[in-house]
Amino acid sequence: MTLPQAVAPVFSARGLRFRWQPTGPLVLDVPKFDLAAGERVFLAGPSGSGKTSFLSVLSGIATASEGSASLLGHELAALRSSARDRLRADHLGIIFQLFNLVPYLSALENVMLGCQFSAARRRAVRAGGEGVAQAARRLLGELGLGDATLARRAAAQLSVGQQQRVAAARALIGSPALVVADEPTSAFDSALRDEFLTLLLAQCAHTGSALLLVSHDRAMASRFDRSVELTGINQVVA
Amino acid sequence: MNLLRLAAKSVWNRRLTAALVVLSIAIGVALLLGVERLRTQARASFSQTLTGTDLIVGARGGPVNLLLYSVFRIGDATNNIKWRTVEALASWPDVAWQVPLSLGDSHRGYRVLGTSAAYFEHYRYGAQRQLAFANGVAFGALFDTVLGAEAAARLNYRVGDRIILSHGAGKVSFREHADKPFTVVGILAPTGTPVDRTVHVSLEGIEAVHVDWVAGAPLPGHTLSAEQVLALKLVPKSVTAVLIGLKSKLSVFNVQRAINDYRDEPLLAILPGLTLQQLWDLLSIGEQTLLAISGLAVGCGLMVMLTALITGLNERRREMAILRALGAHPWQIFSMLIGEALLLSLCGVLAGFVLLQAVLWLALPVLGGQTGLTIASWPPSVRELEMLMWVLTAGVMGGALPAFRVYRLSLADGLTLRI
Numbered sequence: 204m205t206l207p208q209a210v211a212p213v214f215s216a217r218g219l220r221f222r223w224q225p226t227g228p229l230v231l232d233v234p235k236f237d238l239a240a241g242e243r244v245f246l247a248g249p250s251g252s253g254k255t256s257f258l259s260v261l262s263g264i265a266t267a268s269e270g271s272a273s274l275l276g277h278e279l280a281a282l283r284s285s286a287r288d289r290l291r292a293d294h295l296g297i298i299f300q301l302f303n304l305v306p307y308l309s310a311l312e313n314v315m316l317g318c319q320f321s322a323a324r325r326r327a328v329r330a331g332g333e334g335v336a337q338a339a340r341r342l343l344g345e346l347g348l349g350d351a352t353l354a355r356r357a358a359a360q361l362s363v364g365q366q367q368r369v370a371a372a373r374a375l376i377g378s379p380a381l382v383v384a385d386e387p388t389s390a391f392d393s394a395l396r397d398e399f400l401t402l403l404l405a406q407c408a409h410t411g412s413a414l415l416l417v418s419h420d421r422a423m424a425s426r427f428d429r430s431v432e433l434t435g436i437n438q439v440v441a
Numbered sequence: 442m443n444l445l446r447l448a449a450k451s452v453w454n455r456r457l458t459a460a461l462v463v464l465s466i467a468i469g470v471a472l473l474l475g476v477e478r479l480r481t482q483a484r485a486s487f488s489q490t491l492t493g494t495d496l497i498v499g500a501r502g503g504p505v506n507l508l509l510y511s512v513f514r515i516g517d518a519t520n521n522i523k524w525r526t527v528e529a530l531a532s533w534p535d536v537a538w539q540v541p542l543s544l545g546d547s548h549r550g551y552r553v554l555g556t557s558a559a560y561f562e563h564y565r566y567g568a569q570r571q572l573a574f575a576n577g578v579a580f581g582a583l584f585d586t587v588l589g590a591e592a593a594a595r596l597n598y599r600v601g602d603r604i605i606l607s608h609g610a611g612k613v614s615f616r617e618h619a620d621k622p623f624t625v626v627g628i629l630a631p632t633g634t635p636v637d638r639t640v641h642v643s644l645e646g647i648e649a650v651h652v653d654w655v656a657g658a659p660l661p662g663h664t665l666s667a668e669q670v671l672a673l674k675l676v677p678k679s680v681t682a683v684l685i686g687l688k689s690k691l692s693v694f695n696v697q698r699a700i701n702d703y704r705d706e707p708l709l710a711i712l713p714g715l716t717l718q719q720l721w722d723l724l725s726i727g728e729q730t731l732l733a734i735s736g737l738a739v740g741c742g743l744m745v746m747l748t749a750l751i752t753g754l755n756e757r758r759r760e761m762a763i764l765r766a767l768g769a770h771p772w773q774i775f776s777m778l779i780g781e782a783l784l785l786s787l788c789g790v791l792a793g794f795v796l797l798q799a800v801l802w803l804a805l806p807v808l809g810g811q812t813g814l815t816i817a818s819w820p821p822s823v824r825e826l827e828m829l830m831w832v833l834t835a836g837v838m839g840g841a842l843p844a845f846r847v848y849r850l851s852l853a854d855g856l857t858l859r860i
Contacts, residue, residue, distance in 0.1 A: 264765070285770050292768020299766070302759050307454030319447075320768035373767075 211276045213381045213413045214238040214261055218270030221260055225268070230256045232438040233270075236431075240380065243404065243414045245424045248433030254417055257433065258385060261415075262295055263287030275380055292321035296374025296412065300386040303370030304358035310369045311354040314339035317376040324377030335376070342372035345409075346402050363390045364399070371403050378410035385417050393422070400426060444773060448780035451760075455753060459785060462746045466789025469739035470832055471797040474825055476731045478797075481822065484721065487513070490634040491684075491713050493565030494540075495693050498522065498530065498700055499682040501707035505723065508716045511542055511682035514552045514635045518544065521679035526706050530683065533699075535692045538563050540684040543647050543677065546606045546618070551592040553606050553640045555647030555680070561587075563686055566634045576600050577627030580643050583671060586623040587641040590631035598625050604640070606650055618650040621667045648675040685710075739832055743839050746785050750778065750843040754850070761851045775848040782840020783833070790829050790836075794821070 214237070221231035231253050238244055248254040259265040260272050266280040266287075273279060275294055279287055291297075296317065304313045318324045318335050328338045343354055346368040358366065367387055374382045384403070388396040400423055407414040416427070424430040452459045491512045499507040500520030509515040521543075531539050540563050543555030561572050561579045577600040580587050588598055598604065602625045608616040623642060631637055652673065653665045665673075687693055693712065700710035761774055821829075 262766070285772075288765075288768050288770040291766070295768070297766040299763075303763065305760055305763055307450055312450075316767060320764075320770075320773070 212237040212239050213242070214272075214274055214415075216260075216267075216270070216272045219260065219267050219272050220269040221256055221265065222268050223256070223265070229439050231260065231267075233257070233436050234438065236436050238381070238413055238415060241411050241413050243407065243428045244416070245421075245427035245430040246415060246417045246433055247419060247421055247424065247430065248417060249419055252433045253437045253439060254385075254433060257437070258383060258417065262297065262383065263291050289321070293323040294380040296376075296379040296382040298367070298370045298374050298382065298384040298387045300389050301363070302366075303373075304361075304366055306359040307357065309355050309357055310343065310348065310361060310365070311336065311339055313358050313369050314342060314372045314376055317373040321377065324379070327377040331378075338376055339372065342376055342406070343369070345406060346372050348372070364395050367391075367399060368402065371399070371406065375406050375410055375412065379412055381413045381415065382407055383415050383417075386419075387416065388418065388420065388423070396420070396423070444777050445780045445784075448777045449784060451757075451777075452781055452784055455749075458749050458753070459788075462742075462749050462785050463788045463792050465745040466739070466742035466786060466832070466836070467792035467796050469735065469742035470790050470793025470829070471800065472735040472738045473732070473828060473832075474794065474797050474821075475800070476728075476735045477825060477828060478801075478822075480728050480732075481824070486633065487720075488714070488717055489567045491564075491566060493563070493569055493686065494684045494713055495687045495690065496685040496697060496700070496710045497682055497713055497716075498685060498708055498710045501709045504709065504711045504716045505720050507682065507709055507711055508713060508720065510544065511684075512635070512713065514544070514639070518681045521681055522683070522708060523679050523706055524677045526703070526708070527680055527683055529705075530685070530700070533696070535687050535689070535696050536685055537688045538686045540564060541644060541677075541680040542682045542684065543644055543680045545681070546608055546647065546650070548592075548604055548606050548640045549596060551589075551596070551638050551640050552635075553642060553647070555642055555644045555677070557644060560641070563684070564636070566632050566636065570632075572632065572636065573630040575628050575630040577625070580626055580641065580646070582624075582626075583643065583645055583649055583675070584621065584623045584667065585626040585643070585646070587627040587629060588625055589629050589635075589637040589639045589641070591637035592640055593625075593628040598628070600625050600628060606640070606642075620664065621650050621670065644677045644680065645675045648677050649673075739835075742789060743786070743832075743836055746782065746789075746836065747839050747842060750782065750840065751846065754843055754847055757847075758850055758854055761847060762854055765851055765854075771848045771851050774851050775844045778844035778847050779837060779840045782844070783837050786833050786836025786840075790832050794829070 216233045216236040219231060219233040219236075220229060222229050248257075256265070260267055260279070261274070263274065263279050263282070264287075266272070271278060271280075274290055277290060279290075282290065304310075305316065308316065315335050318328060325335060328335050331338065333341065340354060343349060348354065348365060348368055353361070353365070358369065361369065367390075370387070374384070382403075387403070388399055391399060404414070404426060414427075416423070417433075421430075497507060497511050499511060499518060500522050502519055506516060510518050527539070527541055530536060538559055540560045541555075541557055544552060546553040558579055564572055575590060577587070586604060592598075603622040604625065605622050606618045608618065623646065629636065649670045652670055652675065685696075687696060697710040697712065700708050764774055764777075765771070
């Protein structure tokens with residue numbers, strides 16, 4: 204598997220400082236952090252270490268108060284919020300800890316939703332010679348949810364393990380540059396966790412997406428290219 | 442899958458709530474449209490009932506009352522006018538024609554109208570249309586009768602049938618003019634006016650059935666048979682009202698004044714159109730109140746929608762965070778909520794329209810028979826469509842409230858899943 208030729212990191216932070224309110228306390232102070240294209244990084248962070256803030260800045264929901272945070276070479280703070288939303292839609296796949304799915308849509312529709320807000324993702328799917336529904340079905344199959352009745356089932360009726368795999372398929376559809384997973388396995392036992400991680404890593408390798416997985420479960424760290432302690436890069440946390 | 446479809450799926454996911462919301466909007470809309478339709482159609486059908494008559498003359502009393510009992514067969518006259526007066530009016534130089542009307546009897550719930558042959562010649566309705574016979578001819582003999590279209594159809598009468606008049610206007614009468622039956626000689630074509638529900642006889646016929654009655658009851662021992670009555674020379678003593686046509690419209694106010702100042706008897710002359718306007722003025726406060734109440738009902742329906750949307754928001758913050766993570770801009774989430782409001786209002790408006798049509802379809806035969814109202818139910822008027830557009834607009838504008846809330850929430854929440 205060759206990595207994309209892009210030399211520029213997927214995400215890069217320099218002297219990033221962040222507060223939620225202009226007068227609020229400083230929650231992030233990251234002198235330097237880089238995430239290379241296709242790189243698989245394990246980010247370990249206990250609660251209170253600025254994890255939510257870091258991911259908010261990275262995904263363009265919030266912007267740095269000082270310093271630089273750039274996604275695929277775009278300085279996020281310089282972009283309008285709608286441009287940041289588009290960047291997120293086009294290049295980011297996000298997996299939450301729990302409740303990833305829109306409950307009233309089927310598993311398949313939830314996966315297809317990954318292309319809803321991004322023409323670039325739809326183009327990427329078509330460039331692979333597939334339709335969006337086709338790609339969604341293939342991804343579900345590759346994540347072990349190939350059963351057609353399962354794909355039609357409403358998201359709310361799936362088990363937690365199935366839901367997380369649907370969420371992974373949604374994050375991966377259209378081969379985004381970066382998949383961000385925020386504690387995606389916290390509800391799993393270790394066997395299920397390992398199975399999920401194997402699938403996720405394989406798919407990221409397959410699509411060439413970089414993966415940033417945030418967790419406090421350091422048992423997974425060995426399976427990544429690199430393991431980073433959030434407390435190590437964020438100087439606010441004592 | 443576009444945003445509106447997403448909104449539709451979301452609404453469908455909460456379909457019980459959505460159905461109740463749609464129903465409450467629908468009831469308001471049906472009420473609003475119903476009141477509006479009743480109002481305009483009542484006006485239209487009333488003003489179409491009598492055209493071409495310049496003045497209506499009756500005993501002195503309320504002008505609206507005179508119009509109602511003489512033309513619409515609603516209510517009763519308190520007093521009659523003497524036949525002598527009717528004859529005197531006929532000789533006035535300005536008067537072109539007159540049609541005497543004598544009310545008070547009925548046949549199986551249908552009012553009996555005693556009149557003269559001039560009625561068939563001069564009565565006009567709609568766009569100056571004359572009465573036409575579907576079957577038979579005008580009455581000629583003393584015991585002849587001409588039926589309105591609906592009376593004939595409902596009671597299943599044909600030319601040649603014999604009918605018995607009852608004293609008084611009630612549907613059930615114990616005092617019948619059983620000894621003097623009338624023969625149906627003509628049936629009128631439908632007019633959409635109270636004429637359809639009228640049994641027409643000659644003034645002399647009215648006189649004939651009452652000739653042996655005193656004070657509203659048959660005089661015992663003095664009954665006259667139909668044959669005996671035929672031999673009499675019958676002259677009406679009084680009539681209920683007179684329709685008058687003038688030679689020149691210009692003299693209408695002069696003649697009206699002259700009749701109102703008539704010395705031998707207290708009379709009242711009214712211009713039908715003007716008095717109808719008085720009636721509407723009288724009713725307009727009621728109409729406005731009804732419209733306002735039904736407008737409030739629509740408002741309540743929209744409130745129910747807002748309540749449902751806003752209550753749903755908290756449990757949907759998760760959904761919004763997911764959409765945000767997928768790259769949805771807060772404005773897209775805003776428009777999704779607006780889309781839901783639009784969808785619910787649209788369904789409510791359509792359901793309300795269907796509801797009204799269904800109710801009218803069921804109720805119209807009953808309503809029309811009792812009140813003489815004909816309410817055309819199709820097509821909806823421009824004003825009705827305008828009202829529907831207003832409801833939709835109000836729904837969408839109302840939807841902006843939860844939509845804006847969601848906009849703010851999704852900005853504040855970001856990707857955080859608050860549960």
